[in-house]
Amino acid sequence: MTSEVKLPVRQQGDIRAYGILAWLLISLVWLGGCTRGASVVAAELTPTAPLVQATPTPTMTATATATLPPTATATPISLAARLPTPTPTPTATPWPTYAPTPDGLVRTLRVPILMYHYLSTPPADADIYRRDLSVAPELFAAHLDRLLAEGYTAVSLYSVIDALQRGTPLPDKPVVITFDDGYRDNYENAFPLLRARSMPATIFVVTDFIDEQRPEYLTWDMAREMLQAGISIESHGRNHFSLAGRDDDYLVWQALGSLETIEYELGVRPRFVSYPAGEYDQRTIDIFQSANYWAGATTVQGAMLNSAQPFELPRIRVRGDTTPDQLIRLLTLDW
Ligand SMILES: [Zn+2]
Numbered sequence: 001m002t003s004e005v006k007l008p009v010r011q012q013g014d015i016r017a018y019g020i021l022a023w024l025l026i027s028l029v030w031l032g033g034c035t036r037g038a039s040v041v042a043a044e045l046t047p048t049a050p051l052v053q054a055t056p057t058p059t060m061t062a063t064a065t066a067t068l069p070p071t072a073t074a075t076p077i078s079l080a081a082r083l084p085t086p087t088p089t090p091t092a093t094p095w096p097t098y099a100p101t102p103d104g105l106v107r108t109l110r111v112p113i114l115m116y117h118y119l120s121t122p123p124a125d126a127d128i129y130r131r132d133l134s135v136a137p138e139l140f141a142a143h144l145d146r147l148l149a150e151g152y153t154a155v156s157l158y159s160v161i162d163a164l165q166r167g168t169p170l171p172d173k174p175v176v177i178t179f180d181d182g183y184r185d186n187y188e189n190a191f192p193l194l195r196a197r198s199m200p201a202t203i204f205v206v207t208d209f210i211d212e213q214r215p216e217y218l219t220w221d222m223a224r225e226m227l228q229a230g231i232s233i234e235s236h237g238r239n240h241f242s243l244a245g246r247d248d249d250y251l252v253w254q255a256l257g258s259l260e261t262i263e264y265e266l267g268v269r270p271r272f273v274s275y276p277a278g279e280y281d282q283r284t285i286d287i288f289q290s291a292n293y294w295a296g297a298t299t300v301q302g303a304m305l306n307s308a309q310p311f312e313l314p315r316i317r318v319r320g321d322t323t324p325d326q327l328i329r330l331l332t333l334d335w
Pocket residue numbers: 180181236240276277
């Protein structure tokens with residue numbers, strides 16, 4: 001007698017089947033492991049180049065966004081509403097897109113930057129301030145002709161900053177022509193006179209005033225037309241409020257708000273700011289610099305520019321009664 005328990009044939013077949021099934025399963029699991037291992041190795045061996053390419057090259061814009069407080073992105077509400085509309089085709093301008101990289105040298109250059117405001121004959125009832133800020137078109141034409149006769153060459157602020165930061169040569173007697181506030185008479189009276197003489201200039205505009213379509217100020221169409229003809233349109237803030245003694249959020253709102261509006265309307269980014277009423281402090285400079293502005297124009301009188309202080313460019317105020325003779329004297333003063 002054997003004690004062996006004989007299983008029915010059917011059950012023996014089942015055990016064999018289970019055995020084969022178990023073996024198959026183990027093999028599958030093992031194979032799966034190998035495949036996973038292989039894919040890990042493959043991933044490790046794959047050159048990292050695509051990852052590097054996927055990382056965007058740091059641009060000026062990226063820096064600005066990173067440096068500015070979180071509120072920066074949420075800033076101009078009205079703009080956010082308009083942004084879905086396609087941006088106009090960028091205008092071709094002779095100006096560079098990126099700031100000239102400073103070569104490490106500190107330079108001082110004598111470049112007079114003239115500051116005009118209104119370019120019209122003031123109304124009869126104008127107060128002393130308005131009269132002081134208004135240069136009649138005939139007088140302006142005489143200024144320009146005198147500058148040319150004396151051998152001056154009008155250059156853009158872009159050429160000046162390039163010369164300051166990299167030593168790019170400027171013409172012999174350079175002069176910059178700027179206008180603050182963006183009055184409509186700049187388009188009606190100054191623009192034709194400048195264009196007829198192929199002289200570049202800069203207009204610092206108050207973007208809210210243009211958006212509100214105030215009749216005394218430029219329209220965006222006028223700004224676009226002038227931009228095409230070599231007049232650069234830069235920032236004078238959003239609403240002409242003082243930029244001194246303000247907190248970061250407010251300064252970001254002024255710096256980015258005016259920048260985004262100009263870029264949206266004209267397709268080019270402003271790189272220069274003129275501080276309203278000439279009021280600014282170190283915080284103003286820091287915020288405008290972090291928003292990728294390149295330089296700032298003050299109302300400090302002078303003509304000596306310093307590459308270490310691009311946000312404190314002095315200017316020369318031209319008044320309603322500045323004669324061409326006086327203008328030339330101002331230019332040659334040892335400021
Ligand atoms: Zn102003």
